Amino acid sequence: MVALFVAxxxxxxxxxxxxxxxxxxxxxxxxxxxxxxxxxxxxxxxxHTWSHPDSxxxxxxxxxxxxxxxxxxxxxxxxPKVGELVKAGQPLFRLEYRxxxxxxxxxxxxxxxxxxxxxxxxxxxxxxxxxxxxxxCAITPTRPxxxxxxxxxxDKAVAWLEEEFHRFREFLxxxxxxxxxxxxTYPDGGLPAVGSLTQLSLNGWRAxxxxxxxxx
Numbered sequence: 001m002v003a004l005f006v007a008x009x010x011x012x013x014x015x016x017x018x019x020x021x022x023x024x025x026x027x028x029x030x031x032x033x034x035x036x037x038x039x040x041x042x043x044x045x046x047x048h049t050w051s052h053p054d055s056x057x058x059x060x061x062x063x064x065x066x067x068x069x070x071x072x073x074x075x076x077x078x079x080p081k082v083g084e085l086v087k088a089g090q091p092l093f094r095l096e097y098r099x100x101x102x103x104x105x106x107x108x109x110x111x112x113x114x115x116x117x118x119x120x121x122x123x124x125x126x127x128x129x130x131x132x133x134x135x136x137c138a139i140t141p142t143r144p145x146x147x148x149x150x151x152x153x154x155d156k157a158v159a160w161l162e163e164e165f166h167r168f169r170e171f172l173x174x175x176x177x178x179x180x181x182x183x184x185t186y187p188d189g190g191l192p193a194v195g196s197l198t199q200l201s202l203n204g205w206r207a208x209x210x211x212x213x214x215x216x
Contacts, residue, residue, distance in 0.1 A: 036164075061135065088105075
């Protein structure tokens with residue numbers, strides 16, 4: 001009887017240790033600070049791109065923090081070509097990971113004047129440093145466009161992006177089974193875990209595009 005009790009206690013300690021390790025690992029994956037913080041002078045669009053005026057190249061454009069957080073990693077960036085004319089609301093670039101991808105719409109009508117050369121060898125920068133070295137391209141706007149995707153900056157951008165993170169959490173709860181839902185949200189039931197989108201099927205990626213990347 002004593003031996004059985006000892007065995008049960010040992011198994012209980014092992015299971016508890018595994019739970020603690022899993023919690024610590026997932027907590028370590030939480031990025032420092034709030035993921036919906038937006039740098040000063042950056043404008044966010046409904047299609048989850050950012051734009052930032054830069055006198056050296058025109059207007060820099062990239063993927064915002066929601067896309068970076070949702071994907072967690074990027075294996076390939078299909079960027080537009082220099083000289084290409086782009087239109088607001090139309091696909092501008094594509095982000096791919098393990099056979100799945102997202103078509104990201106432009107918030108600007110204009111001409112592409114530069115692309116980020118560093119992404120050819122380090123596409124992961126889009127997820128690791130979306131507002132910095134992970135920029136995608138630069139565009140010279142040709143005209144204001146009413147379909148620019150509801151660009152916003154400052155406190156309005158922060159508030160909107162926070163809402164989008166919570167909306168993404170609700171989206172995931174509708175896309176995954178109860179068992180899988182545990183692995184795509186933080187232990188406190190708050191924000192989605194980094195890379196949650198990669199846990200979904202191709203149909204889930206398409207649903208994400210329709211829900212988050214198609215500004216009305």
